[in-house]
Amino acid sequence: MSPEKLLPTISGPEDLKKLSIKELAQLATEIRARIIETVSRTGGHLASNLGVVELTLALHYVFDSPRDKIVWDVGHQCYTHKLLTGRQKEFARLRQFGGLLGYPCREESEHDVYNTGHASTALSAALGLAVARDRQRANHNVIAVVGDGSLTGGVAYEALNQIGHLRERLIIVLNYNEMSISPNVGALCRYLSYLVSGQPYLRIKEQAKSVLRSIPRLGWPLIRAARAFEDMIKKTFFPGIFFEELGIRYIGPIHGHSLHSLIEALEHARDYPGPILIHCVTQKGRGYRPAQLDPEKFHSASPFNISTGQPLSREKTMSYSRAFGEAVAELGRSDEKIIAITAAMTDGTGLNQFAEENPDRFFDVGIAEQHAVNFAAGLAIAGLKPVVAIYSTFLQRAYDQVFHEVCLMDLPVIFALDRAGIVGEDGPTHQGTNDIAYLRHLPNIILMAPKDENELRHMVYSAFRYGHPVAIRFPKGPGLGVSLDKEFRFIPAGQAELLQPGQDLLIAYGHVVNIALEVARKLQEEGLSLAVVNARFARPLDEIMLPELARKARVIFTLEEGVIEGGFGSAVREMLDRNQIYHPAFKSFGLPADVYPVGRPEEIRKVLGLDADSLAAAIRDFYQKQKLL
Secondary structure, eight states: OOOOOSGGGOSSGGGGGGSOHHHHHHHHHHHHHHHHHHHHHHOBOOHHHHHTHHHHHHHHHHSOTTTSEEEESSSTTOHHHHHHTTOTTGGGGTTSTTSOOSSOOTTTOTTOOSOOOSSSOHHHHHHHHHHHHHHTTOOOOEEEEEETTGGGSHHHHHHHHHHHHHOOSEEEEEEEOSBSSSBOOSHHHHHHHHHTOOHHHHHHHHHHHHHHHTSTTTHHHHHHHHHHHHHHHHHHHSTTOHHHHTTOEEEEEEETTOHHHHHHHHHHHHTOSSEEEEEEEOOTTTTOHHHHHOTTTTTSBOSBOTTTOOBSSOOSSOBHHHHHHHHHHHHHHHOTTEEEEESSOTTTTTOHHHHHHOGGGEEEOOSOHHHHHHHHHHHHHTTOEEEEEEEHHHHGGGHHHIIIIIITTTOOOEEEEETOBOOOTTOGGGOBOSHHHHHTTSTTOEEEOOSSHHHHHHHHHHHHHHOSOEEEEOOSSBOOOOOOOSSOOOOOTTOOEEEEOOSEEEEEOGGGHHHHHHHHHHHHTTTOOEEEEEOOEEESOOTTHHHHHHHHOSOEEEEEEEESTTSHHHHHHHHHHHTTOOOSSEEEEEEOSSOOOSSOHHHHHHHHTOSHHHHHHHHHHHHHHTTOO
16 A cells, blocks of 8 residues: 655644655655656756755754755755745646746745845845844855856856855855756766766665664764764865865765765754855656656656657757857858857857867856856957857856957857747746946947758858857757758848838847848738838948938837847947937837846737737837827
């Protein structure tokens, strides 16, 4: 007879404290099944969440959330945390419109202390919480849960430096699984591998503790004596151990799927008077074989068949990421100066083909966007041709480097801004909506956005020939399925494309050009004639075609999938001012400077009025207000 289900009985973390270790293990199995079942329908971060089930259970078993503050770095491993903190009913709508966010969200629950989504931030935030606690004479615990991938980001080291200096009471849980999204890289990753070198050590340690626990009365004293001996061995064989030298007490490595070991280590850390780091070893995808075998594929999975692990639907058309990656790979075959750089996103940015063909010209720098841009600047100064592929939302982290290291020196570095515009299911932290506004005022930079995957290929080819910094933005997901030209074609910087003639003017930038064409067709049936222009560039703009069309138009509209404030529409208005075209009937359509809901991109576009029907209605209304109908 199977035991009663435990997960439905958990309404909050306090319920865990009533369970035995055996029952916690059963609960871990139920949680994994629930996560797999849900993510198979909704999509989401599977491998990382399956890897931290026992760790999350142990954290909530030992500590008292929300009084004790748990800060999750990145946050894509928080599904177990959400299930344990009163959100089981809502979990079925994970990453769905109107449902739960896939990351910690303060607006969702008092147990979510800090909104996350970008890597390497937890240590700094947790230190701030710890300092505030002590200044306010409070007595709760602060715990930062950090993955080894996040330790490839420089801000984590800045925080560690300050933590070791201040010596505030702070618990750091370092989750080591050898993966961020792509496999981790760098010297620290090798160092951590060295610390946990060989699972035999962990297995022997666990077996010895199991035997000692079974000895009446003497078991626990012997374990404590063994721990002291282990500390002596560490100091003998790891003199100058990194964290200890920083002033942070180090415990580990701990078996990250052993509830006994995790609870014991966390209870010890709870009583430690200064900063302490628990180094636990986990396995991404644990409990689901397809995710264990391919954790990178199941990092952010689309809906899939549980029995096979295969996606429920395959892209029928080439994605923008793949079109970009294939273009770089093709150009790289004839130009050995081309270097490709990514920040832990080899597959996500489409650079896997280039990496396979040119391992000596491909660099994954880890979650270190600032370093990636500086590194590219050095390559460009030396005469090489670096292309840096970083999601739009993550390039924000390297803003100063783009300005200071690349644009001020007018270095020919190409930035490929994948996931630009509305991204959707990953929520507010991943929306790529600000890049037009934060890049277009920088000196020397050229900003481009293709209307389809074929034009993207030509833009990549052209970018290598401009001799200036270039940023190409393109969306997540499939292209339009257009045929790809066999030969690359050069697009002169700033040259727009008139797609459809008309009386008035609709200028669109990027993939929303196709929405603009649909809007124009809808309005044409009502007798409104709109010329549709594919701007291609936000900087420089076409100052021949656009002023000529603007002078003839009664009304001018612009369309972009970026924030309006300081965006593409603002650039067009400034261009009209430069050309002394003072047009009162001018309106920009784009995104508000706001926090967007989670959901599919098409759902969010509709809510924000960027779908074809909403735009057609808004343009019709504008004509009426201008008394032009």
